[in-house]
Amino acid sequence: MEKVIIETASVPVFPRHVKFHFNKQRDQWVILAPERLLVPDPTSVEILRMCDGTTSVNGIVGKLVEKYNAPHDVILKDVRAMLQDLADKGFLTT
Amino acid sequence: MSMMTEVQEAPKAAAKPKVQAPLAVLAELSHRCPLQCPYCSNPVNLERSSNELDTVSWCRVMDEAAAMGVHQIHFSGGEPTVRKDLEDLTKHASDTGLYTNLITSAVLLTKERVNKLADARMNHIQISFQDSEELNADRIGGFKGGHKKKIEVAHWVREAGLPLTVNAVMHRQNLHHLEDVIDLAVELDAERLEVAQVQYYGWALKNRAAFMPTYEQLSWATEVVEKARVRLKGTLVIDYVVPDYYARRPKVCMGGWGRRFININPAGLVLPCHAAESIPSLKFDSVRDQSLQWIWENSEAFNKFRGTDWMPEPCRSCDRKEIDWGGCRCQAFALTGEENATDPACELSPRHEEIFGIAAHEAQEAPPPFVYRRIA
Numbered sequence: 001m002e003k004v005i006i007e008t009a010s011v012p013v014f015p016r017h018v019k020f021h022f023n024k025q026r027d028q029w030v031i032l033a034p035e036r037l038l039v040p041d042p043t044s045v046e047i048l049r050m051c052d053g054t055t056s057v058n059g060i061v062g063k064l065v066e067k068y069n070a071p072h073d074v075i076l077k078d079v080r081a082m083l084q085d086l087a088d089k090g091f092l093t094t
Numbered sequence: 095m096s097m098m099t100e101v102q103e104a105p106k107a108a109a110k111p112k113v114q115a116p117l118a119v120l121a122e123l124s125h126r127c128p129l130q131c132p133y134c135s136n137p138v139n140l141e142r143s144s145n146e147l148d149t150v151s152w153c154r155v156m157d158e159a160a161a162m163g164v165h166q167i168h169f170s171g172g173e174p175t176v177r178k179d180l181e182d183l184t185k186h187a188s189d190t191g192l193y194t195n196l197i198t199s200a201v202l203l204t205k206e207r208v209n210k211l212a213d214a215r216m217n218h219i220q221i222s223f224q225d226s227e228e229l230n231a232d233r234i235g236g237f238k239g240g241h242k243k244k245i246e247v248a249h250w251v252r253e254a255g256l257p258l259t260v261n262a263v264m265h266r267q268n269l270h271h272l273e274d275v276i277d278l279a280v281e282l283d284a285e286r287l288e289v290a291q292v293q294y295y296g297w298a299l300k301n302r303a304a305f306m307p308t309y310e311q312l313s314w315a316t317e318v319v320e321k322a323r324v325r326l327k328g329t330l331v332i333d334y335v336v337p338d339y340y341a342r343r344p345k346v347c348m349g350g351w352g353r354r355f356i357n358i359n360p361a362g363l364v365l366p367c368h369a370a371e372s373i374p375s376l377k378f379d380s381v382r383d384q385s386l387q388w389i390w391e392n393s394e395a396f397n398k399f400r401g402t403d404w405m406p407e408p409c410r411s412c413d414r415k416e417i418d419w420g421g422c423r424c425q426a427f428a429l430t431g432e433e434n435a436t437d438p439a440c441e442l443s444p445r446h447e448e449i450f451g452i453a454a455h456e457a458q459e460a461p462p463p464f465v466y467r468r469i470a
Contacts, residue, residue, distance in 0.1 A: 015257065017217060034195050035288075088327055
């Protein structure tokens with residue numbers, strides 16, 4: 001497995017062994033991987049739902065800037081840090 | 095922006111059930127296995143194939159599990175690929191939305207079957223390795239040619255586009271190859287490596303003196319893992335399971351009894367953990383007689399050690415009682431003869447020094463021959 005670096009032009013996507021899944025019974029979004037279960041908070045869910053294999057990090061940040069009327073740099077920093085952390089743990093690729 | 099919580103349980107706003115639903119089901123499809131690993135976690139009394147649950151029953155159980163909100167199903171055994179209906183079970187589980195994971199020795203798999211499992215939407219495959227060195231690996235598994243076959247299957251798994259975990263069970267007779275085992279996982283292009291020190295239940299307890307490492311060997315292994323984790327960050331996830339004989343506090347066994355996991359044995363008995371049958375006083379219910387939900391909430395075996403009410407002192411007043419949930423009941427019983435006793439892995443147990451002194455002593459002696467896992 002190559003190390004994944006999340007750049008602004010990267011198009012993040014869930015690798016095949018990771019399922020980002022809405023569990024109806026629990027009314028909850030979860031990230032499922034072997035022996036792992038992550039429960040993302042609502043902000044993370046919003047970002048992860050945009051990790052569809054076509055939207056770039058830049059694209060994701062753009063939408064969030066528009067929606068929350070927040071500074072681009074701040075959002076970019078947070079989004080990249082969160083996605084990189086997931087990539088380091090093997091939950092996300094590009 | 096705050097991030098995520100690992101294995102945080104779901105808060106439920108309305109109609110809160112008595113007990114929160116389990117996160118995962120371990121489905122032991124069969125106790126049959128071509129390997130004879132002397133550290134097998136299966137009970138010493140193995141179920142025969144004539145007692146195994148049929149396809150329809152497993153499918154019903156998976157429907158029930160998904161309806162409870164269970165996230166994951168792990169197909170395990172014995173060797174789950176001895177079941178000819180594994181593809182059908184996988185497909186059914188995927189249809190219900192469960193995350194599917196195969197825990198296999200791999201030696202029975204063909205390339206064709208790996209592709210069929212991929213088509214059935216198996217999400218992940220975990221292959222066990224007994225060592226990085228062929229001769230020693232085949233000796234430990236009691237299966238000639240096994241190691242070579244596993245490597246071949248691992249390549250087929252990657253060719254089929256399936257993610258791979260290498261599971262390496264480590265102990266005093268292979269721990270010195272740990273660095274090579276890590277290299278093997280990298281060579282096989284695995285996403286994840288489990289370095290699992292032997293846990294001493296069932297067959298492993300019978301063979302404890304053959305497997306127990308010294309404290310020094312363990313410390314070295316921990317250092318090797320820590321270094322590899324830094325070096326391989328972002329390319330290989332390494333999970334490390336340490337044996338608790340040298341610990342000061344017990345492990346959080348199964349995330350707490352009856353809190354997160356359900357284990358279903360080949361005959362359909364529902365167990366709080368895979369070793370629970372080693373406690374003779376426990377009565378288990380079967381999916382042949384009751385629904386999974388009913389068993390989870392009402393089965394005597396699940397309620398006996400659920401929560402903290404059952405705890406003796408010093409556990410009852412311990413500030414860690416809702417962290418480690420009293421450690422491991424099977425270990426407490428195996429080592430003290432009392433299932434309610436404080437887990438001897440805890441330094442507050444009156445038996446801690448005596449029992450772990452025995453293990454430390456065993457680790458210094460020449461290893462006795464293996465008692466291989468066999469159906470009696």
